[in-house]
Structures are given as C-alpha cells and as structure tokens.
Amino acid sequence: MKIRMSSIFKLIVVALLSLLIACSNDSSNSDDGSNVDENSNTGDNANDNQEQDEEVKVTFFNTSAEVNEIFENLFTEYQDLNPNVTVELIPTPVGGAQIEKFQSLLASGTPATVANLDAGTILQYKDKFLELESEREKYEELTKPGTVDRVMLDGKFLGVPWTSQGYGLLYNTRVVEEAIGGEFDPSTIRTRDDLESLFEEIDAAGTAPIIIHGADWSIGAHYSGLAYALQSKDINENLDFLQELKNGNVELSENAQFSGIMDTFDLLMEYNLRKDDPLVSDVNLDGADFANGESAFYFMGDWAWSIIGQLEGRDDEFGVIPVPISNNPDDYGNSQVAFSEPKLFAIDDTESTEAQQEVAKDLIEWMLTSEEGQTAIISEMGLNMPYTDLKAESSNVISNSVAEFADRGDIINIGVINHFPTDWWSNVGASMQKYLSNNIEREELFNEIEDYWESTK
Numbered sequence: 001m002k003i004r005m006s007s008i009f010k011l012i013v014v015a016l017l018s019l020l021i022a023c024s025n026d027s028s029n030s031d032d033g034s035n036v037d038e039n040s041n042t043g044d045n046a047n048d049n050q051e052q053d054e055e056v057k058v059t060f061f062n063t064s065a066e067v068n069e070i071f072e073n074l075f076t077e078y079q080d081l082n083p084n085v086t087v088e089l090i091p092t093p094v095g096g097a098q099i100e101k102f103q104s105l106l107a108s109g110t111p112a113t114v115a116n117l118d119a120g121t122i123l124q125y126k127d128k129f130l131e132l133e134s135e136r137e138k139y140e141e142l143t144k145p146g147t148v149d150r151v152m153l154d155g156k157f158l159g160v161p162w163t164s165q166g167y168g169l170l171y172n173t174r175v176v177e178e179a180i181g182g183e184f185d186p187s188t189i190r191t192r193d194d195l196e197s198l199f200e201e202i203d204a205a206g207t208a209p210i211i212i213h214g215a216d217w218s219i220g221a222h223y224s225g226l227a228y229a230l231q232s233k234d235i236n237e238n239l240d241f242l243q244e245l246k247n248g249n250v251e252l253s254e255n256a257q258f259s260g261i262m263d264t265f266d267l268l269m270e271y272n273l274r275k276d277d278p279l280v281s282d283v284n285l286d287g288a289d290f291a292n293g294e295s296a297f298y299f300m301g302d303w304a305w306s307i308i309g310q311l312e313g314r315d316d317e318f319g320v321i322p323v324p325i326s327n328n329p330d331d332y333g334n335s336q337v338a339f340s341e342p343k344l345f346a347i348d349d350t351e352s353t354e355a356q357q358e359v360a361k362d363l364i365e366w367m368l369t370s371e372e373g374q375t376a377i378i379s380e381m382g383l384n385m386p387y388t389d390l391k392a393e394s395s396n397v398i399s400n401s402v403a404e405f406a407d408r409g410d411i412i413n414i415g416v417i418n419h420f421p422t423d424w425w426s427n428v429g430a431s432m433q434k435y436l437s438n439n440i441e442r443e444e445l446f447n448e449i450e451d452y453w454e455s456t457k
Contacts, residue, residue, distance in 0.1 A: 056359045057086040058352075061102060061112030064343060065094040066306050067381045074376045078363060085359055099422065111348045114360045116162075119418040122346050123153040130349040130357060132157045142369065144406070147386040150415050151341050159344025160364050163377065164386040166320065166402030166411070167222055167301030168337040169195075169210070173317035175296040179205035186321045190329035192264050199271045208273035208295040214436055215281040220429020221417065222338070223265065223299065224449075226323065229414040230257040230333045238416040245450065246457040252446040257333075260325035262442060268299060269436060278436045283307065291315060299323070301338075302399040305382045309395060319401040322410075332412075337402060339411035341386060427452045 062071055068091045075087035090105070090112050092098040099121060105111050106128065115122075115129075122129060136157045140148045143161065151161045176184045179202040189195050199209035212219065231241045244250050252258045273295045274280055287307035290298040291314040298304070308314060325333045347360045367373035368387065375392040377383055382396040384403055394400055405411055417424075431448040434440040440448070 054355060055084055055086070056355050057088065058113035058356050058359050058363065059088045059090055060363075061090045061092070061105065061115040061117075063092055063098045063102075063116055063118070064381075065092050065098070070376050070380050074367060074373060077372050078366060081366075082359075082362075085363075087363065106350070109351060111351055113348055113352050113356050114364065115346050115348070116343055117159070117346060118342060119151060119153060119159065119340075119344050119415070120420060120422065122159045122344055123418055124422060126153060126156065126158055128348065128350050129158045130347040130352075132160065132347070132361075135160070135361065138365075142387055142389070144386045144388055147341060150413055151344055153418065159346040160368070161341035161386055162345055162364075162368055163343060163383040164339065164341050164402075164406065165301055165303055165384065166337045166339040166399075166405065168299075168320045168322050170290065170298045170300050170302075170304065170318060170320050170398055172290060172293055172296055172298075172315050173319065174315050175207055175293045176202065179207060179296065186319055189321050189324065190334050191327045192260075192267060192324045193327050195264070195324050196267055199267070202296045203271060207293070209271040210268050210297040210299065211274060211286050211290055211295045212268055212272045212278065212299055212436065213281060213283060213286050214274065214279040214433060215283070216426050216429025216433060218281075218299070218429075219432040219436060220427075221425035222301065223261070223323075224428050224432055225414055225417045225425070226325070226333070226338060226412065227255075227258045227261050228416050229338070229412050230261070230325065233332065233413070235413060235416055239419060242416065242419070242453070245453045248450070248454050250450070252450060253443065257325065258446070260331075260333075261323070262445075264323060264325055265435075279433055287311075288314075291318075302384065302396060302402045305396040305398050308398075309382055316397075318398050320398055320405075336410045336412045337405045338414050339402070339406055340414050421456055424452070424456075 060071065060075070062068060064071075068089060072089050075089060079085055079087060092101055102115065102117070102121070106125070111128065133156070136148060139157075139160060147161055147164070148157065151157075151159060153159070171184070171186070173184060176198075180198070189198060202209040228238055228242060231238050241250070269275065269278075272278060273289065274286075283304075284307055286298065286300075287304050288311055289295060290300075290304075291308040291311050293315055302320070308318070320337055322333065322335060322337050325331060328334070345364045347357055347364075349357075352360070367377070368385070369389070371391040374385065374387075374390060377385055378390065378392040378394045382394065382399065384394065384396070384399040428449055431440070431445055431452075435442070435445045
C-alpha cells in the first residue's frame with residue numbers, strides 16, 4: 001500500500017511532538033527531585049524549613065544582672081543565624097527585686113519563655129516549668145560527670161546547668177608570698193591551726209590577713225550554708241538532718257560541723273580587715289582592696305572576678321583554698337571547696353507555645369555548645385562551665401583554681417541549700433550579722449537559727 005508524502009509528514013510531526021512532551025515531563029520531574037536534594041536529605045527537613053518560616057518570639061528573664069549586655073549581644077548573634085526568631089532580654093537590677101519581678105510576670109500571665117534562676121527558685125515554682133527529661137541524656141553526655149545529678153530537683157530535670165561556681169578563701173599570691181618570704185603552697189593549709197599560723201605571719205608583716213564581706217547573702221547563705229552540706233557527702237542525709245533540725249531534735253552547739261565552722265569564723269573575725277565596721281558590705285570596695293593587696297585572703301567565690309578582673313593596676317595571681325573546719329586534716333571539708341551549679345536555664349510551661357519551647361531548647365543548646373556561646377560565658381563573663389568540650393579559655397584565674405578542685409573531685413556539694421525556703425539566708429544572715437558585729441554570743445546565734453528552722457516546719 002502506498003502512503004502519501006503528506007501523510008508521512010504528519011506522522012513525523014506527531015512523533016516529534018510526543019517526544020518533546022515526554023522530554024518536557026522528564027525534565028520537570030528531574031527538576032523537582034533536584035530541588036529536594038539541594039535543600040534537604042529527608043522529608044523531615046522539608047518540614048523543618050516550613051517551620052523555620054514561622055516567626056517566633058521568645059523572652060529571656062535574667063537574674064545574672066551584671067552580664068545583661070553580654071547576653072543581649074549573644075542573642076543578636078543567635079538571631080543572625082535564625083532570622084525567624086526574636087529573643088528579647090528581660091533584665092533585672094543587680095541584687096534587687098529580681099524574684100519579685102519574676103513573680104509579677106507569672107501573676108500577670110506573661111512569664112518569660114526562658115528564665116535564668118537560682119535552682120532553689122526553680123524548685124519553689126517547679127510546676128511552672130517544662131520537664132526536660134527528653135533533654136537529660138544529651139546534657140549528661142555534654143557535661144562533666146555528676147553535673148546533671150547535682151541539678152536534679154525533686155527527681156526532675158527542670159533546668160539546664162550553664163555555669164559552675166565555687167567559693168572558699170580566695171588568696172592574693174603576691175601578698176601571701178611577701179608575708180611568708182617564699183613560695184606559697186596552698187596544699188599546706190589543711191587545718192584551722194594551719195590557717196591561724198599563716199594569718200599570724202601575714203599580720204606580723206603588716207597586712208590584714210582576711211576580708212569578710214558582711215552581707216547577709218555572703219555570711220548567711222555561703223558561710224553558714226557550709227555546715228548543712230558538710231553533714232554528709234550524701235545530699236539525702238543532709239536533707240534528713242534539716243528535717244531533724246525543723247523537728248527540734250538538733251542541738252547545734254553539739255553538732256561538730258556547725259561548731260567547727262563557727263570556730264573558724266571566730267578566727268576570720270579576729271583578723272578581719274573590716275573588724276571595726278564589719279557590716280559595710282560594699283562588694284566593690286572589698287574586691288578592690290583584696291585585688292590591690294590590702295588583705296591576703298577574702299571569703300568569697302570565683303564570681304568576684306567580675307569585679308576584680310576589670311580593675312586597673314591590680315595584682316595578677318590569685319587562687320582559692322578550702323575553709324578549714326577542724327584540726328583533723330582528714331575531716332570532710334578541710335580539703336574541699338564549696339561547689340555548685342547555682343543558676344539554671346528553665347523553660348516556661350504555663351503560657352509558652354510548643355514553637356516557643358522548641359526555640360528555647362535550641363537557644364539554650366546553642367549558647368552552651370557553640371563557640372560563640374562559650375566565648376561569651378567563659379571569656380567575656382569570666383565564668384566556669386561544667387562542660388567537657390570547651391572551645392574558649394577563661395581569664396578568670398580564681399575560677400580556674402576552683403576547676404582544679406572540681407577535676408580532682410575535691411568539692412563540697414552544697415545543693416542542699418536549693419531545698420531551703422527563699423528567706424532562709426536573709427533570716428540566718430541577719431543572725432550571722434549580729435554575731436559578726438559582736439551583738440550576740442554563739443549560744444544566742446544557735447538559738448536563733450534553731451528557732452528559725454522550727455518556725456518553718
């Protein structure tokens with residue numbers, strides 16, 4: 001059969017058009033696949049991209065008021081990396097009305113998404129915060145051994161630790177070595193008598209041996225708080241002791257730890273630079289006098305570096321030794337410094353949306369694991385972090401000294417005070433201030449402390 005040429009031409013055109021359409025469809029399918037490959041490896045990431053388009057605002061309540069500006073700068077860096085996120089700082093004043101502001105935010109129904117709070121405050125408001133059990137294993141791997149266990153509150157992981165702090169007797173190396181005429185080996189101070197002999201040498205050289213900062217938080221919470229933590233290395237036994245104290249079954253005058261720390265306190269009072277006006281309580285003045293060599297020792301924590309580190313013309317070498325509580329070098333406390341993770345990042349679970357909570361988790365992890373976050377916390381804030389993979393170096397020589405004790409395991413876990421009422425340190429601190437200014441005797445001090453605890457039963 002013959003076929004006309006025109007018919008053949010029509011068949012060729014139809015075939016070519018079919019081929020073009022098929023190629024076009026293949027090309028379109030190929031482009032779709034290529035776009036998915038470029039943007040994500042899984043469908044989940046595609047969903048993440050969709051979520052990232054959502055604008056999310058979180059707020060951050062900060063009780064570490066001295067570093068408000070550093071946090072703000074850190075949030076700006078995070079926002080640059082996450083353009084869909086806005087992080088707003090809710091600052092608080094240094095040392096004033098911080099908890100009242102936190103309470104007012106709760107009462108008004110506008111709590112911060114993330115709150116940087118004392119562990120004890122988080123415990124008090126534990127029902128307001130998100131349980132972070134799903135995050136626990138991750139932070140156990142990121143932090144040094146024992147860190148997460150120390151911050152558990154009523155058996156729950158409610159706050160992420162971000163700093164570790166220690167305290168004891170800070171020393172100015174130059175002043176001590178000039179007084180003793182040689183190199184100072186801090187490990188030689190293992191008993192109260194050792195400390196007294198050293199103080200006598202320093203005093204004879206014409207320098208005040210010690211500064212006691214007379215604020216209620218210093219001598220109430222930090223100093224007297226040692227006695228509760230020293231009852232046992234087991235925090236549960238410390239809590240049992242507290243309950244017995246509340247029940248009126250403890251005579252503090254017969255308790256070795258309370259009597260021991262007060263015997264040492266008597267020694268510190270005797271050689272205190274501020275003995276004529278012990279309640280001045282100017283932390284800037286005390287820090288400057290210690291840093292410039294007006295005293296050899298200073299009862300304080302490594303957080304004092306936020307003041308000392310900024311001073312011009314100060315001395316350069318500092319360290320920390322334990323507060324000796326007895327004349328038996330083997331007694332618990334004579335070789336250990338007080339240590340804790342005092343502030344935790346907690347996430348609101350009352351008003352925050354799921355999207356805000358997820359951003360909050362990501363923000364916290366970024367601050368604690370990224371080079372930017374660790375540089376801000378370690379290098380700029382001068383704080384120690386209980387994390388293993390650190391990407392920044394600290395200029396805080398006191399914090400570095402505390403870290404040496406922590407790395408050896410020579411620490412006193414003072415986490416028991418996280419379970420105390422929020423007014424305990426101001427009440428006990430007021431009694432300690434009376435004692436410091438010689439307005440009450442030891443027996444009266446112990447009676448006032450016992451009366452306070454029995455009133456909280």
